[in-house]
Amino acid sequence: MSKIKKIAVFTSGGDAPGMNPCIRAVVRTSKYLGLEVAGINQGYQGMIDNNIVDMDHHSVSNILQLGGTILKTARCLDFKTPEGRKLAYDNLQKNNIDGLVAIGGDGTFNGIELFSREYDVKVIGVPGTIDNDLYGSDYTLGFDTATNTVIEAIDKIRDTAESHARLFFVEVMGRDAGCLALRAGIAAGAEAIMLPEKDTSIEELIETLKAGAAKNKSSAIVIVSEGDKSGGAFNVAKKVKEVFNFYDTKVTILGHLQRGGSPSAFDRVLGSRMGFAAVKALVAGESRKTVGLRGNQIVLTDIKEALCGHEFKLEEDLLEMSVVLA
Structure with a gap:
């Protein structure tokens, strides 16, 4: 050549x-x-x-x-x-x-x-x-910028979750890979993280949330990767709410917010x-x-x-x- x-x-x-x-x-x-x-x-x-x-x-x-x-x-x-x-x-x-x-x-x-x-x-x-x-x-x-964007969003969601005793399901990008969800979830102190690479049943998630509630946690945040096998944040939230209603439940889809920014x-x-x-x-x-x-x-x-x-x-x-x- x-x-x-x-x-x-x-x-x-x-x-x-x-x-x-x-x-x-x-x-x-x-x-x-x-x-x-x-x-x-x-x-x-x-x-x-x-x-x-x-x-x-x-x-x-x-x-x-x-x-x-x-x-x-x-x-x-x-x-x-x-x-x-x-x-x-x-x-x-x-x-x-x-x-x-x-x-x-x-x-x-x-x-x-x-x-x-x-x-x-x-x-x-x-x-x-x-x-x-x-x-x-x-x-x-x-990846680094997007992770910081997600963390900043979760930190703000945490403020309102604490104020209202709410359970937030926050969906982040990651159709086939949970890297963003995993890193952001650890950095933001999420109570649970739902990943495409790891099977977490709704029953397991509910037990985790119940354990937190038993320790008088006033709020909880669950990070859901969009590729999670349970079907995304709305679907997961619906299934959890049918069984576990200790908190007021909300869903936030971060979407293309994660791609932007300096x-x-x-x-x-x-x-x-x-x-x-x-x-x-x-x-x-x-x-x-x-x-x-x-x-x-x-x-x-x-x-x-x-x-x-x-x-x-x-x-x-x-x-x-x-x-x-x-």
Whole structure:
């Protein structure tokens, strides 16, 4: 494969705080190394629509503190078709792009892995998702900020729960992964945490709440990951209320609030490190890899391995702590 001359960066799938610092790092590292660099607006859809613009140092000025993504994002069904990918490749050729940095989650990674096998384009993936569910990195972009957002919300809910002797069921994002629910639940002192990875029956939950009530707890908070097998916060609350009515029961769905906001210092630095490493990897001839943080070192992982090589598991000590400390 030929030497990289021009890199394009794009964001795809759900937005996550830290994407903008990563975009900034990709652009400025590319320019520092004497490469041309472009931004693809609206992810794979922008690639198909040729919504591609050249970027320079000034294109990414004053974006470190911004949530979301300045390049916008979109979900694109056309890219899943051979015709859509051919059109995307033709547009990259028109713009002389021979390297891609893709910031996103598993759907994004599946797309660039297939695309790179079909066409002569080097690709590096950066894990950007608040779910923290991709193998190859201890933390994904946006997870730290989202966790702090959830904790802040729970702290405020706790105030009103204490004031009114209420039981709150707080639903957080995490369709298939309970990382956000587990960390936020421990940090906010939740009485119980419902996770997709751990079967907790309604009966078990009720016994936990009864034990708290017997100790004169004036309120309780249960964190429910949206992917929990019991069916989400409303369903769990309904089942509990039918049997246990010691508290006045309320439900709060945090929803897309969790994706927004200025990225934390951790996510700003992580995004910068990952964007810098992605460009360096492309220049070194790497492709079909993801960048990640393990310990305090940036490492590369094969995209296939990041997607399906290992089952992502929650930390056993955190799972035990969630019960013991509650």
